[in-house]
């Protein structure tokens with residue numbers, strides 16, 4: 001009986017501390033949700049909302065990722081689409097040519113195991129999985145050279161697996177694209 005007032009007081013303290021922590025946790029959750037909304041609207045970073053699949057065994061025989069269709073293609077609206085295949089231990093094409101100040105869509109997949117897809121100094125950073133098509137959109141602001149290393153351990157030759165993204169002036173690109181269907185650095 002004599003302990004009753006004391007335990008009543010501890011219960012009050014516990015309730016106060018719990019309430020304080022609940023506020024901290026709810027605050028953190030609100031902050032994280034706000035970050036998701038901000039990056040989604042401001043950087044156009046979205047969780048994958050659709051899944052496109054492709055048969056990794058017949059990539060090279062037919063469909064979008066046959067070798068003659070890889071590289072940079074100019075679309076009718078002036079934007080460009082780059083198609084890339086990753087395999088142990090290289091990317092095809094090895095050097096990707098894109099124009100500056102132009103919307104670029106990358107479409108890439110893997111012919112064998114999981115590879116990494118990262119373009120330095122951009123927010124493009126993903127995985128290429130056999131059977132799935134990874135799609136990214138970006139615009140490069142100025143002519144530059146970006147490294148594109150595989151950053152997902154894919155076997156003994158992993159460290160030698162990388163490509164280049166060469167961003168060139170829009171007009172120079174237009175001149176080069178005028179007489180070819182698919183572009184890469186080596187024409």
Ligand SMILES: [Cu+2]
Pocket residue numbers: 087088089114115116150151152153154158161
């Ligand atoms: Cu790799």
